[in-house]
Amino acid sequence: MPFEPLVTAVIESSLNTLIHDDPELERRLARLKGQVIQVHLKELNKTLTFIFSQQIDVLANYEGEPDCYLSLHLSVLPELREQANITRLIKQDKLVLEGDIQLAQKFSQLMTDCKPDLEEWLSRVTGDVVAHGLVQGVKNVGAALHARISKHQNHLGQVLTEEWRVAPAALEIAHFCDQVDDVKSQAARVEARLAKLLERV
Template sequence: MMDALFLPALNHLLGAAPWARSRLQAHAGEVACLRLEALAIRFVITAEGLVAGAADDAPVAVSLHVPANALPRFAMGQFDGAMGAVRIEGNAEFADALGFVLRNLRWDVEEDLSRVLGDVAAHRLVGTAQAAAATLRDGAGRMGGSLAEYLSEEQGMLVPARAAELLGEEVRALRDAIARAEKRIERLERNLVR
């Protein structure tokens, strides 16, 4: 089921990226397995640098293990951060090529929409969506800050940052004072033994 969604989507992106296809062509015939928790998608690199479904018994050259917590970052377009969570095993050259392609492959939404809606409408729609996403991110950031302030100042459930810094300074000063006191005690003990 996922193969039927993933492979055409990946081929669509590769179709618009000649640099990615040429990088993958060197690995034509090699099989990779993308593992998302219990789900596994096996695919082979074609001579054109695209992907096709691979037989279940074909030997896997590279495995990409994607943790579930990386999926939201992929969905939000944070590819570099998300790829950092992906564990890649297998043939080093193929893994490097595949990792590079997956890190740098981007969907040109505006280009695809322009084919359906026209250039102007696609440009406006993408601009509106980007502005809405920025507004949501900004609002979420402000809401998080307000919640933290409420929990620390009003409810006393969190320690304010400045109070934590002051406590840290006091703990360091106390630790230094204890170390000095221990040294004095050691010197006094040595003087008493003599």
């Protein structure tokens, strides 16, 4: 199977599964029925076309004219929820938008709210108690890893500043900044005195 159809099939089936699991997302999908949105992803230099009906069809190649065309980085997509952001993003060259702005906002809301509920999915296979225990266990392991990484980063920072003296300590940086400020204020006072002397001469 070629790569592009495989990618579009995965995106399509994932989105449709997530939407059909949530009645609120299904209502939002119904409001987009009959619309076509084309999204050019700058990271991949690829264009995907989203066709809305009872489900979402995702195509890599589309010959027709879309109702809305977007060219953006994926990180920009959540910002389209607010209309004020759209104008700013266009001015900053982070977004190219042709067509219906409100359609772009509805699409952004739908895409950013399509988040999987792992606990719900697991509960269908394992039951509620086991699913809850597994998800909590993964969260606890993640929190422990994050704490350990944070501790190692602090330790490395102390080794670099205190033992190896490769980087200056925070107090040394603050003292240096204070000294720079003192020199700047002294220079400003000297400059003011010189200006007064020049006026007298």
